[in-house]
Amino acid sequence: MQNWATAVIEQAVGGGKNVPPLLFSPITLRGVTARNRVMISPMCQYRSVDGGPNDWHLVHLGKFAMGGAGIIFGEETAIEAGGRKTHACAGIYHSDHIRRYRRINKFLKTLGAVSGIQLGHSGRKASCHDASRNWQPLTKADTAAGLPPWTAIAPSPVSEAPGGPLPHEMDLGDIGRNIEHWVRATRMAADADFDICEIHGAHGYLIHQFLSPIANRRRDAYGGDRQGRMRFPLKVAEAVRGAWPADRPLFFRCSVVDGKGGEWYLEDTLAFVRELKERGVDVVDCSSGGMRGSTPFPLIPRVPGYHVTYSARIRREAGVRTIAVGLITDPCHAEAILQAGDADLVAIARAALYDSAWPLRAAAALGLADQYGLLPSDYAFRLRGRDRSRSGYPEGADVRIPHSPDDLVPYVWRRELQAQACGGNLPT
Template sequence: MTDLPHLFRPLALRGIETRNRVVISPMCQYSAHEGHLEDWHLVHLGRFAIGGAGIVFTEATAVQKGGRITHGCPGLWTDSQIPGHARVAQFALRHGAIPALQLGHAGRKAGMQRPWFGNGPLGPDDLARGDMPWTPVGPSALPVAEGWPVPHALTPAEIVTLVDDYAAAARRAREAGYRIVEIHGAHGYLVHSFLSPLSNTRGDAYGGDLRGRMRLALEIAEAVRAAWPEDLPLFFRTSAVDGPPEGWSLDDTVVLARELKARGVDVVDCSSGGIAGAATASAGQKRKPGFQVPYAERVRREVGLPTMAVGLITHPVQAEAILAGGRADLIAIAREALADPMWALHAARVLGHDTGYADWPQQSGWWLALRDRTSEFYDPAAPAD
């Protein structure tokens, strides 16, 4: 085991074991129909399982119809949505990956445009396409930004229903065959908006001080943990920092992670930003490789909880160094996997773990091994014949 690259060492989490530490992060596709997954999702996610990833996440999946980011986002608020998810989960399992699902509610960012139509509030062109608006919800009646709709502030009774719907969606996820569930508590969506003092100005038990602002996140974690099988792991994605100093901080994230650990959360997935405007910390900033790794490192060190690092991790040597340095336990790959769905298998070769295509699908590995044995490769620097 110790001679394996860290990236390709299995990780045991409750009753499952991953084949490696490569995770395909949830990536919205905006291509569902009335919350139901389509063939696009099976092919899109299936290629990552074939590509050697240890865990493959289905994108943010709404626990309520009004919790979708866009009209094209999937859900698990009704049983009719289970079969589409089951196809994805079963395919991933057949090809050695652990199928995982991110459960969320878009909150005051719900009902927005698909990104290729503008990535903002719905406008006349969207209405002409049939994407009709609905009233978003949040902790307070504060819009995301100027020009965005004012959300309805959830009542205590509506919060009770919301928590129940998270638990119901988790039970459907298990029926579909997923082995990991993650609660989306980042990027300005509903749970994050309750955590941040920039968006939560409530005066009741779900607002005010840090404990009050954490209450919804912790109640959801408790409800999902109770509904989710004891032998299967639960993740939580957090925006470790808001950005502005008066917002949610890394110190707050450490406190939250300790509380989540006490409630049976197994991994904290450390992202950042998104409380206003774009969903992540990317807007208007020049980011450096692995810019969010320090968040995962601190939570892991101070809380003693496994963490997942995400954000501009693109090269296998970079990923290996993060794990070898004890800075995180899992590496989440997102956009780089869109460019290279076989990223995990290519990483194995780069790190000297699988130089003979043994881990590749039989349908392609034998072809590639034969080519390497019998062929010369084009060298653009070589003189022409």
């Protein structure tokens, strides 16, 4: 166990005092109850066709539901085609998309999970290649490969990277149309049976571009001081809340601080979150980065739980529910965060890519009475049976394996016997 949190963790797991794990306590947000507090964080897949999900998404998200997660978010989903980053990004802007997302949501819910959609618009980060090509901007040369570039929109005509393509500065008409797109996408998401809607206001995308002075150089009512720069994001929050059913929760993902060299800090987010709360945002998903500038603001060190202090302060000082995310891989660490009152939900991304049944392992590690209750009933039945048969034959039991009625072969299984095959490392 890592020494950075040993004391807190030991306390969190009750030090043998049999405290039920908070990570596996249900949470109710408006009319939606999640079976536990493990959330699968949004993860772009670059596998959509014309913005729509397909079998890839059914399997990718379905395996997390089978692994016991409480809340499962799909990737950032663009509110209009031009708001996607790449031609393969997800979107929700055709009526056909509704039917496709509904199929996936039905499957996730059958398995006991709550499903979330993260709505977004990439703004000046639109029109690029995917992660495997480091999000390089598309050029005319990509047209031959069926990937024509398009002109991105942004609060100001400032490129994402020096020398990059200049986005079109949104005029008041563009702002109005963009808000209509948020509303249309929200209604479609409700129709597609998502339980939770999250507004992607982080990572240097359109909403974050309005917030940060690095990307917002406007002199009208949508720029200037913090209040002006918050105007568009708050209008989006109001519009989405108005279009999203009152009994379903609304989340908002913030970059609590810009990235290296940034100009938007925690105090700004606190002021912003207080306004979001007044507009009916229920949960703040505390992330960071995506916006680079030239101030001395340093890079956040990527230590386990690197956003937890942000989540803790926002939760306490703005009095809103929060999500902690960022290199949380150890179940005891997740439990410690909740027990310390630093967050209400813990989100995992890469840990779930590594092990889609992370919640099951976490439940076992935290001593949940019946971790198999998280699994589909047929799996649970078989695994409980496996535990029963194992407990009948402890390690080192001297047994006979029948090869025929009168040939009973002695057999002993011990971990040490496997050590050589594992290069001397005993399996855990």
